[in-house]
Amino acid sequence: MSGLSAEGLSFSYGSRQIFNQIDVGPVKSGQLTALIGPNASGKSTLFRLIAGLLSVETGKVQLGETDLTSLSTRARLKRVCFMPQFFTANAALTVFDVVMMAHKQLQGWRVSEADMIAVGTALEAAGIGHLAEAYVSELSGGQSQMVSVAQALIRNSDVYLFDEPTSALDLRHQLEVLRQIRSAVIARNAIGIVALHDLNLAARFADNLILLGKGRILAQGSPAEVLRKQSIADTYGVAIETTTGPREEIVVHAYPS
Numbered sequence: 222m223s224g225l226s227a228e229g230l231s232f233s234y235g236s237r238q239i240f241n242q243i244d245v246g247p248v249k250s251g252q253l254t255a256l257i258g259p260n261a262s263g264k265s266t267l268f269r270l271i272a273g274l275l276s277v278e279t280g281k282v283q284l285g286e287t288d289l290t291s292l293s294t295r296a297r298l299k300r301v302c303f304m305p306q307f308f309t310a311n312a313a314l315t316v317f318d319v320v321m322m323a324h325k326q327l328q329g330w331r332v333s334e335a336d337m338i339a340v341g342t343a344l345e346a347a348g349i350g351h352l353a354e355a356y357v358s359e360l361s362g363g364q365s366q367m368v369s370v371a372q373a374l375i376r377n378s379d380v381y382l383f384d385e386p387t388s389a390l391d392l393r394h395q396l397e398v399l400r401q402i403r404s405a406v407i408a409r410n411a412i413g414i415v416a417l418h419d420l421n422l423a424a425r426f427a428d429n430l431i432l433l434g435k436g437r438i439l440a441q442g443s444p445a446e447v448l449r450k451q452s453i454a455d456t457y458g459v460a461i462e463t464t465t466g467p468r469e470e471i472v473v474h475a476y477p478s
């Protein structure tokens with residue numbers, strides 16, 4: 222498998238056009254890419270189109286040599302794992318149950334000892350082993366988000382799409398979850414894209430950024446290439462200054478323009 226790319230992608234919700242013939246990527250495997258852009262710029266819609274949860278009007282989504290738009294839903298779901306922005310699950314299930322369901326999805330429901338161990342290990346790795354027996358209806362917003370990340374990372378996919386996986390997390394958990402996502406994507410040589418609003422987290426954890434604005438790809442490249450004063454000012458309507466942090470990462474300081 223090599224990169225993920227979209228060519229000539231068009232999509233509308235009814236009469237409302239969101240994308241008109243856009244090209245995305247190629248997004249490389251074995252590194253983390255952050256999808257950034259203001260509210261309503263189309264990040265979730267782009268993820269849903271890549272995952273096949275929405276159908277493209279024109280264009281194709283290519284994973285290496287494979288045109289994903291030509292695959293069956295089942296085949297596509299096996300290759301592309303999408304973590305949505307909002308967690309939904311049946312309230313009568315425990316955290317262990319819902320992570321097991323994600324693990325067994327598309328594989329059949331015979332649960333082996335190895336499956337039990339895999340889920341327990343995934344929960345420990347996600348730092349939520351202590352929540353295994355908790356009902357999902359009793360979780361905080363941040364705990365639910367960590368369960369969603371565990372559900373995604375237990376899957377064995379070629380492409381992982383995370384829609385704002387840290388929006389409900391405290392500072393420590395933001396860093397921990399992004400570290401975990403980044404290591405998993407690199408270790409599996411997978412394609413990983415994380416939609417983020419926090420440009421500093423994007424600059425720190427992602428190798429490449431894609432800047433989306435008003436349904437168009439405005440920039441793609443390294444944090445230094447994408448986080449430029451003018452493009453951020455134009456896209457977000459704020460003034461920014463950038464400095465270099467202690468780990469050579471770009472740090473964005475934003476001010477109302």
Ligand SMILES: Nc1ncnc2c1ncn2[C@@H]1O[C@H](COP(=O)(O)OP(=O)(O)OP(=O)(O)O)[C@@H](O)[C@H]1O
Pocket residue numbers: 234237239258259260261262263264265266267
């Ligand atoms: N089901 C839908 N029906 C109609 N319009 C929709 C639907 N979902 C999203 N939209 C519209 O599509 C546009 C892009 O929305 P999308 O959720 O993809 O943006 P986003 O960049 O993920 O936003 P945010 O950062 O606020 O989560 C918005 O204008 C939104 O109102």
